[in-house]
Amino acid sequence: MNTAKVKNNRKNSSKNLLNSLLLIGLVIPATGYSSSNFSYTQAHLQGGYxxxxxPLNITHNDGVDKYRYLPLLNISLSYQNTYGIIFSASGTQASDDTSYTKFNLQSQSAKIGYAWGVKQSSDVYMMLGQYWNQAKACGLQTCLKESEQNQGLDFGGRTWIGKRVELAGNYRVNYIFDSKSTINSFTLQSAYWINRHSQLTLSLNTSPDIMTATAGLRFSY
Incomplete structure (x- = not known):
């Protein structure tokens, strides 16, 4: 492996990410667009599968364990400052085990972005993020672990479809600064507003080889 080349690629990737963050943080608020209709200062807890x-197969002395799905837990926090800039962080854990094996997936993200109001009932937004992912498979005596990180762009929107019901969609492109092929994913989410600050959510995400379905509770301020 060419270690110097790998280090240079990582340095260039970090430099590109920093430049993009500065662009979003300094230029977008000066565009003169209307402020967002939704608040992005919120905490969101989700559980699902x-x-x-x-199926993911892990072999052991007595056969093969097939993992077709994993229980999942996600928590995300975001803050929107007085200039409308959005900062967010999230973490996801999905894991399961048998008498012989265990499989675990973890992911974290940190993002910055901006939302624009459309008329009085909708928003469109863009977010630039850094993503960290880790997969770990264990047998009775040994474990295999793989980690990676990448950068991605989110493009999404939120709108009211009733007095208490919100519908949102998000399209993400990962590996935007890497030599690898980009990976695309789409999330559809609905929210029922119990009151001004509390919402019940349902989410469905599709990406290559994986789908997630979750229900959650979100607090907005």
């Missing part, structure tokens, strides 16, 4: 298109 992650489904594999093809």
């Amino acid at each position: 992650l489904y594999f298109d093809n």
Whole structure:
């Protein structure tokens, strides 16, 4: 492996990410667009399942364990400052085990972005993020672990479809600064507003080889 080349690629990737963050943070608020209709200062807790298109097989002395889905837990926090800039962080854990094996997926993200109001009932937004992912498979005596990180762009929107019901969609492109092919994913989410600050949510996410379905509770301020 060419270590120098890997280090240079990581340095260039970090430099590109920093430049993009500065662009979003300094230029977008000066565009003169209307402020967002929704608040992005919120805490969101979700639970559900992650489904594999093809079962993940882990072999052991007595046979093979097939993992078709994993229980999932996600927590995300975001803050929107007085200039409308949005900062967010999230973490996801999905894991399951048998008598012989264990499989665990973890992911974290940190993002910055901006939302624009459309008329009086909708928003569109863009977010630039850094993502960290880790997969770990264990047998009775040994474990295999793989980690990676990448940068991605989110493009999304939120709108009211009733007095208490919100519908949102998000399209994400990952590996935007890497030599790898980009990976695209789409999330559809609905929210029922119990009151001004509390919402019940349902989310469905699809990406290559994986789908997640979650229900959650969100607090907005």
